[in-house]
Amino acid sequence: MFKKKSDPLVVAEHFVQQYFPHCLGAILAGSVVRGEGTSTSDLDIVIFDEHILTSYRESLYLEGWPIEVFAHSLSSYKHFFELDCERAKPSLPKMVAEGVVLKGQGVLSPIKEEARVLLSNGPREWSKETITMKRYFLTDVLDDFIGCTNTQEELFVVHSLFDLASEFVLRTNRQWTGTSKWGYRALKQFDESFAIKFTEAFDAYYKHREKEKIVEIVDEMLQPYGGRLFEGFSLGKPTSDDH
Numbered sequence: 001m002f003k004k005k006s007d008p009l010v011v012a013e014h015f016v017q018q019y020f021p022h023c024l025g026a027i028l029a030g031s032v033v034r035g036e037g038t039s040t041s042d043l044d045i046v047i048f049d050e051h052i053l054t055s056y057r058e059s060l061y062l063e064g065w066p067i068e069v070f071a072h073s074l075s076s077y078k079h080f081f082e083l084d085c086e087r088a089k090p091s092l093p094k095m096v097a098e099g100v101v102l103k104g105q106g107v108l109s110p111i112k113e114e115a116r117v118l119l120s121n122g123p124r125e126w127s128k129e130t131i132t133m134k135r136y137f138l139t140d141v142l143d144d145f146i147g148c149t150n151t152q153e154e155l156f157v158v159h160s161l162f163d164l165a166s167e168f169v170l171r172t173n174r175q176w177t178g179t180s181k182w183g184y185r186a187l188k189q190f191d192e193s194f195a196i197k198f199t200e201a202f203d204a205y206y207k208h209r210e211k212e213k214i215v216e217i218v219d220e221m222l223q224p225y226g227g228r229l230f231e232g233f234s235l236g237k238p239t240s241d242d243h
Contacts, residue, residue, distance in 0.1 A: 005064045008032040009100070012043055015062050016102050023049040024074065025104025025111075029095035042066035046095055048074055048104065048111070055080060070095070077111070081118060088123035088170075088177045122174045131172060131225055138164045139228040142218050146211065161214065162202055169194070169221045 005011075012028040020026065030044035031037045043065050055076040058069045070092065072080070077092065084090045097115035101108050126134070141161045148154040163183075170177045170186055178186040187195035201213035222228055 008037070008043055008065065009102075011063045011065050012045055012067075013102055015043070015045060015067060016047070018062075019069075020047050020049055020071075022051070023047050023103065025108040026102040027096060027099035027108065028102055029099030030068075033098065033100050042068050044068050044070065044095055044099075045102075046092070046099060047071045048077070048107065050074060052076070074107070074111075081115070085118055085123060089179065089182075090119055090123075090176055093118045119176070123171065123176055125174055126171050132229065134164070134168055134171075135222060135225055135229040138168055138218065138222065139230055142215065142228065143230075146215060158202070158205060158214070161218070165218050165221065166198065169198075172221075172225070 009028060012026075016023065016026045025048035027046040028043060029046060031041045032043060042059075045067060047069060049071065050073055052071050052073045055070075055072045058071070060067055060069070077096075080092045081090075084092050093115040096108075096112055097119055099112075101112075138161075141157060141164055145154070145157045145161050148157055166183055166187060167177055170190060173190060175190045176186055177183070184195060184199065187198060198217060201217045204210040204213050219227065
């Protein structure tokens with residue numbers, strides 16, 4: 001029988017007092033804050049401390065809780081905001097915007113607002129060139145999936161297809177993406193009915209090796225951008241303007 005854990009907010013406050021007593025600000029984020037915690041959830045704690053010279057991440061335990069620490073100065077976090085937004089996976093901005101302030105409300109208010117603005121603006125729009133390239137690679141993997149007859153290879157192909165397809169539908173609609181459980185959450189936040197349809201299509205493959213629903217849904221998402229792309233695609237080839 002598992003021992004009942006202490007209150008996460010209390011443990012987070014103890015952690016800050018013990019490890020970062022002089023920090024300017026601290027935020028508790030993650031699933032426990034959203035009311036979605038499970039038996040394996042950890043505490044995500046973002047620290048802002050001017051004595052920190054280089055941003056870092058560290059994992060440890062306190063009072064039965066696994067804790068993930070994200071330590072930043074009042075300037076270094078900006079670089080990670082930019083990196084997260086560039087890759088369209090706003091991990092740190094989301095933690096800061098949604099998290100509960102443990103210390104330094106006055107210091108953190110403008111930073112939380114900065115994070116909220118970044119999230120509401122969404123990721124940078126894909127260029128036409130990027131969409132064309134993504135169409136080509138998605139088509140390539142889809143063709144591999146359709147023609148594959150090796151079960152073991154097919155499992156790897158469908159995994160790539162899942163990632164490419166979910167990224168394509170989210171980014172072409174200027175939505176944030178995510179990995180692991182955040183991938184589904186991003187789809188659900190964008191369009192819950194589509195998220196269900198998308199996951200059901202892949203579930204049918206994993207349970208019954210049915211490919212039709214996946215092919216259909218990928219073709220549907222490609223159709224507004226010209227459908228599958230093979231002939232005429234070029235990457236890196238010099239044009240007449242280059243001479």
